[in-house]
Amino acid sequence: MTGTKPIKPTKLTMVSSICAICLDAIDKSIAKLEPCNHKYHIDCIRTWHNYSNDLNCPTCRIETNQLSVNIYPEIQSPPVKITLKTGFNINKIEEYCELIRRQPMHGTTGIRRNDYHPLLNEEESVIYEAISDEFEENYDSDMENDFDNSDLRVAELNESFGNILNINDDNEANNNPEELIGTFITKQNDLTPSKKQKQILQCSICGETNQEINICCQVCKIIYHDSCLRSLALETNEPATWMNCIQCFESVTAFKMPKIKDDNVFTFNSDEIMIYNGQIRDINSVLSQQLYEQTKVKSLEQLRIAKTQIQSHVRKALHELNKNATTSVDKIGINDFTKINKKVSRELYKISDYEYKSDDIDYDSEAMRLVLIELVNLGYMNHL
């Protein structure tokens, strides 16, 4: 190998407004290498860096780390910065995958879950409590006395959660509010994240997972760095698409990245967490919000009151039947009491369109009628 003394560049490379690679004037898509500030066309310099073994500036041979791109200099838009070293480094993703594999399943990284929904906002918490209240109300004072065994009670609780609020297993946002009523409550015994479904919350372009991720696609549930998305648009020479999802081409929206602890990767279980309205949300809380939005009820409080009122009619009917029961065989058991109460109440909610309409509906007789039907189904024939 023969070395030569550095030669003064000829006139060709001295003029700054000419791209030294293609020798054309630079009027559009100016790409400025940092820190040396030599300018090239974005295409030229990116092509060269594909060919070269390093990311140095071809003019001054200084090691560069960033490319500052201004695609339409006439519009005074802020330049897009491409970090040359990490910008499109696919290896990052592999590193993260390796990290995940090394993590203990219930480790400190990833989403921390509290007992209930750590991600529920205040409004959703109200719904959650409302539902819980409703459940508690099934245990009337006099009935509860017969039912002291706390172990049994827990079992009962679990069963009721499972049966009454039959969980929608396929997690699909259902457009029918009547169907959605069943998806209120989280699966209590399904909180353990399974290894299979663990995913990394990462920018779909560069694979980084950091606080700077700020864009998401509502359709594909993919998140991006806004800078990555824009650099990619520049790379592919389609600057107009820099606010579109790279998969579905729908326009993207803002996204709020949850807090990450230092040096950690944000992992999540796709069964529990989803991206909704630009936020990381618990699936169940999203479902309850969708339900809430679809049921046309003006306020949560209204919904809760309507439920309580309707339920009181059902309970009244049940108690009346219990009082009239002549033999202990006819007395309605606690399980059946709760089951019937739930089923009939829900039937009545539907009939009354989630509003208490005492003028339009004779709740007492309607409740009695439905309760009797249920009793017959359950084999309490003597009531008839």
Next chain:
Amino acid sequence: MSLKRLLKEKRLIEKELSGYSESIELLEPVAFENFLKWRAVLKGPVNTPYHKHSFKLLIELPSEYPLVPPAITFEPYSMPHCNVEFSTGKICLNILEHEHWSPVWNLMYVMVALYQLLQEPVVDSPLNIDLANILRAGDTSAYHGLINYYLQEDTATH
């Protein structure tokens, strides 16, 4: 990219060579239809055994030029130089290697670099070991004599 750039280069080379050039006698495409093949004639620098001789070069440009360096050789059996293989004309010059090449350089720049190589042979990476050894031993008169012998034989045969 390459053809457009080569047209521009050609225009600039013509402009620079229209006046007197100390180093370059000729630099032009071999045929007007094919811009990927050029020929050049370098002048022998003053104060070197190459003075008053001129040297023909063949330049082949890859279609990816300027992202890929041009392939340049002296005419075979014409250049006695410690960094040039005499029988093939192959040149050992770092800027013509892929990892040292930069797209901002051009043919004119490469010619100037070759002219410098004639002025300052590098004995550490020789392709002509005989010449390099004599030069390393510091026997200047033998060095000059051998080159003159080569060059005279060259002019005699042609």
